[in-house]
Amino acid sequence: MTCLDPWVLLLLLLLPVLLLNRTTNFYFKICFYCVLCVVFSVVACVVCFLRHGGRTVRNMSIIKRFVRIFKYFYGLQLEMKGAEKLHEDKPCVIISNHQSILDMMGLMEILPRNCIQIAKRELLYTGPVGLIMYLGGVIFINRKRTSTAMSAMEEVGNILVQKNLKVWIYPEGTRNGSYDLLPFKKGAFYLAVQAQVPIIPVVYSSFSSFYQPEKKIFTSGKIKVEVLDPIKTEGMTVDDIPKLLETCHSLMRETFFRISDKLNEKGTNGSTSQPVQ
Numbered sequence: 001m002t003c004l005d006p007w008v009l010l011l012l013l014l015l016p017v018l019l020l021n022r023t024t025n026f027y028f029k030i031c032f033y034c035v036l037c038v039v040f041s042v043v044a045c046v047v048c049f050l051r052h053g054g055r056t057v058r059n060m061s062i063i064k065r066f067v068r069i070f071k072y073f074y075g076l077q078l079e080m081k082g083a084e085k086l087h088e089d090k091p092c093v094i095i096s097n098h099q100s101i102l103d104m105m106g107l108m109e110i111l112p113r114n115c116i117q118i119a120k121r122e123l124l125y126t127g128p129v130g131l132i133m134y135l136g137g138v139i140f141i142n143r144k145r146t147s148t149a150m151s152a153m154e155e156v157g158n159i160l161v162q163k164n165l166k167v168w169i170y171p172e173g174t175r176n177g178s179y180d181l182l183p184f185k186k187g188a189f190y191l192a193v194q195a196q197v198p199i200i201p202v203v204y205s206s207f208s209s210f211y212q213p214e215k216k217i218f219t220s221g222k223i224k225v226e227v228l229d230p231i232k233t234e235g236m237t238v239d240d241i242p243k244l245l246e247t248c249h250s251l252m253r254e255t256f257f258r259i260s261d262k263l264n265e266k267g268t269n270g271s272t273s274q275p276v277q
């Protein structure tokens with residue numbers, strides 16, 4: 001018996017109370033998510049090194065297996081529609097809406113083979129999480145310097161067809177938890193037109209039925225994912241980009257509203273989702 005035992009006992013007694021409280025439950029789940037990311041990244045880094053010896057997009061299939069476990073801890077269900085459109089063995093630019101750090105779970109559920117992602121450079125410095133992203137072939141861009149971000153994207157465009165790759169981009173350029181989509185940045189559309197490859201929009205329903213950081217709500221729930229039809233860019237030039245962007249934005253926005261559960265003023269959607277204890 002050590003002198004810490006009464007404190008450990010107290011903590012154990014308090015744990016159910018803390019988990020039942022909405023705010024502490026919320027923070028517990030977010031902290032646990034970060035712990036899961038770090039721990040799984042360390043293990044995945046070792047597996048990736050042993051399997052492929054360094055940075056390659058093939059490591060993503062290993063990372064996927066780890067991240068796909070996360071949803072069971074959070075009682076999240078993912079309902080997919082049209083996923084087969086992503087698995088055609090041809091290069092393309094995949095665009096999707098970006099709500100939260102939780103998106104990674106939805107991403108890994110549907111991520112096709114040979115698909116690299118574009119991420120903000122700051123994520124490279126998150127220790128093991130940054131390292132596993134690097135090993136998985138993620139391309140890091142400096143959003144504060146448009147010219148370097150653009151040339152990094154241009155390099156991706158140059159190898160996309162040559163290496164038969166797909167690229168996953170969040171065209172909103174940042175997380176957006178509001179019940180709408182932000183206006184799109186143009187990088188993804190330049191890339192698709194430059195490489196003359198189709199754009200495939202993927203829409204995730206609003207998380208707000210189970211996840212609302214401002215109200216400290218984080219319950220179990222369902223995410224609907226819909227893959228829209230590919231939009232061809234063959235024959236398009238830079239002049240066509242504004243219209244292409246607009247088409248993708250309105251199609252995705254329409255789909256987002258259709259598949260999301262609109263909340264009432266109380267912040268509930270009337271569903272029976274209960275906090276995961």
Ligand SMILES: CCCCCCCCCCCCCC(=O)SCCNC(=O)CCNC(=O)[C@H](O)C(C)(C)COP(=O)(O)OP(=O)(O)OC[C@H]1O[C@@H](n2cnc3c(N)ncnc32)[C@H](O)[C@@H]1OP(=O)(O)O
Pocket residue numbers: 036037038040041044063066067098104117118119120123129132133136138141143145146149150153154169170171172173174175185186187188190191
């Ligand atoms: C266990 C743990 C496991 C971990 C698993 C890892 C999972 C990994 C998950 C990772 C998830 C990570 C998720 C994340 O990290 S999301 C955050 C990072 N991702 C992005 O930002 C992607 C989307 N952003 C863009 O595409 C932006 O456009 C970029 C970044 C490129 C520039 O943005 P910026 O805001 O600086 O500029 P702007 O878009 O207003 O454009 C400015 C002007 O430049 C013109 N322009 C733009 N592009 C091009 C071009 N190519 N050629 C020529 N011109 C171009 C454009 O027309 C405009 O001109 P004008 O029209 O106003 O005259």
Ligand SMILES: CCCCCCCC/C=C\CCCCCCCC(=O)OC[C@@H](O)COP(=O)(O)O
Pocket residue numbers: 033034035037038098100101102103104120123125126127128129173174175176
């Ligand atoms: C040595 C330093 C150690 C730091 C350790 C930090 C540990 C971090 C642990 C877990 C973080 C999980 C991150 C999972 C990756 C999710 C990617 C993501 O969603 O990034 C947000 C980015 O798209 C947009 O960022 P902004 O909304 O523009 O901001």
